[in-house]
Amino acid sequence: MKVTFVVPAIGKKPGQRYIGTWKMEPLTVAALQALTPPDVETELFDDRLELIDYDTATDLVALPLETYTARRAYAIAARFRARGVRVVMGGYHATLAPDETAEHADAVVVGNAESVWATLLADAASGRLRRRYEGGVCAAPPPPDKRIFAGKRYLPVGLVETGRGCGHVCEFCAIAGFYRHRYHPRPVDDIAADLERSPHRYQFLVDDNLMADREHLTRLADRIAPLGKKWAGQGTLDLARDPALLARLKRSGCELILIGFESLEDASLRQMRKPWNAVLGERSALVRRIHDAGIGIYATFVFGYDGDTAATFERTLEFAEEARFFTAAFNHLLPFPGTPLYDRLAAEGRLLHDKWWLAEGYSYGQVAFRPATMSAEELASRCRDARKRFAAPRNLGRRGLASLRRSAPREWPLFWAMNTRLGEEVDEKMNVPLAANLDAWPK
Ligand code: SF4
Structure with a gap:
């Protein structure tokens, strides 16, 4: 067969x-x-x-x-x-x-x-x-057999799975529903074995929320520290409340943490069921602690909640620029099927398509629902403009200098390579028609 x-x-x-x-x-x-x-x-x-x-x-x-x-x-x-x-x-x-x-x-x-x-x-x-x-749920996936990737041009970063699921209940999140709001950590020895096998210096630890099980993360950091790998992964801002854990993560090779800030508006955080992001304390102080530990942040923000206005974009950009994040994403809300967000917008009659992912003419970057305070087109274009402004040379230079202070010289090219490419991709990705033009190379 x-x-x-x-x-x-x-x-x-x-x-x-x-x-x-x-x-x-x-x-x-x-x-x-x-x-x-x-x-x-x-x-x-x-x-x-x-x-x-x-x-x-x-x-x-x-x-x-x-x-x-x-x-x-x-x-x-x-x-x-x-x-x-x-x-x-x-x-x-x-x-x-x-x-x-x-x-x-x-x-x-x-x-x-x-x-x-x-x-x-x-x-x-x-x-x-x-x-x-x-x-x-399979909580202990097998060691992957990557020989099937031979000859394919993938990013030279090893993907290693560390856990599945998350205990939080963010309204827009498809992952939370998939795992019924539970976190399933992968055995630490399995993770270490995958890391040892990886031929790459940089690893991405595939996890919905590394902070979902602090004890597991602590054991993992101690176990992988001697391997000498550099890694990035996905966590939450409450990481910053534990300076000892931050130091351990840095020792284990952590260079970059992806954190979903989502919004600076308390009302939006409440509406998305992520109010704990606001009560963790003053964001800038927490961000400073992570940076002071020598770890960069890939910050993600989402726009389109009912309290979001044009001023929300300005405030968020100022915060992101001031924080000198390693990089950041500015996304609009997207109702994925099976999420509470999808069900709410459908009940409120605000979906522009029943199934945007199958709608004729739908393209990447389009907003698929009616926002409360602006048009769908304005929301999409404000997100695109935020990405462009964050990636502009002046910002890139200031963020680059900050990044140099956080990392060893050997890691510096990573910042420039990643940010230059992300900046170039903003308009490449906008308005890509779903499922189109894939069965032939362009002439
Ligand atoms: S914290 Fe992240 S992974 Fe967990 S439910 Fe919220 S968005 Fe999803």
Whole structure:
């Protein structure tokens, strides 16, 4: 039997070869590869980097999909199914919208696919593929088999999974619902073994919230410190309340923490059910503590809550510029299916499309709901302008100097490489039509 993994892309504008130059390894594919029996042949097409061979000889196509890539995944599935190849789909979108996904696939995996992959392959081999597999939560994923990435041009950063889920209940978050508001830490020795195997100096610790289990994070930091790796990961601002933990993280190789500040408006934080972000204390002081520990911050902000106005953008930008963050993202709110946000906006009659991810003409960067204080177009364009202003040379220079003071000289190129590319990508990504222009290279 042969399985073809296909990682779908979002889309491209006419004439674009691909969006951006940096693509992360699709870690899920490597995890499933590790669980695939040796007598099953596999191959991978990454739609973000290469053209898909729709005529490849195969028995089963496996497509992991997110909401942004759902429409493209359905189009890919239709091409394979037209020639009689069975298609299985999984991932966040398949879990949050399983009935919709089932309309386009022979089988759907709800939850983590690792738990049911071996059964699914055996069913496929014996011609008894079921319509739905319930994967539940797999808290101890296997060591990924990354040999399937050979020859693909991925970012030279090792992805290592450290935990799944998060105990918080942020209204817009798809992850929280997926894991039913629980955190599932991965065994520390498994993480260390993956890090030791990684050929890369820089690692991204894949975790929805590293701070969800402080004791686990402490043990992890102590365990990986001797490995001499440099890493980035995703946490929350309350990290700054624990100076001893901050020092431990730095010793373990932490260079950058992604923190969802989301909003500076108390009303917006309350509405998104993240009020603890406001009560943690004075933000600037907490940010300073993280910076003083020698750790940079990738700050993320979200706009479009009912109390957000034009002044909110100005205030947020001033805060981000003053803080000299390593980098920052300025996103508009997006109602993902299966989230409380989606249900609320639907109940209030404010969704511009029932399913924006399938809507004809919908493109990346468009706002899919009616904001309370400005038009959808104004919200989208203010987010784009915030990204451009933050990436402008004057800001870049000031942030770069601050970053140099936090890190050893060997780490300095990381700041410039990452920020230069992120700045260039702002307009490359805006208005990319979903599921478009992917089946041929531009002439
Ligand atoms: S803290 Fe982050 S991962 Fe957790 S629910 Fe909120 S947005 Fe989701």
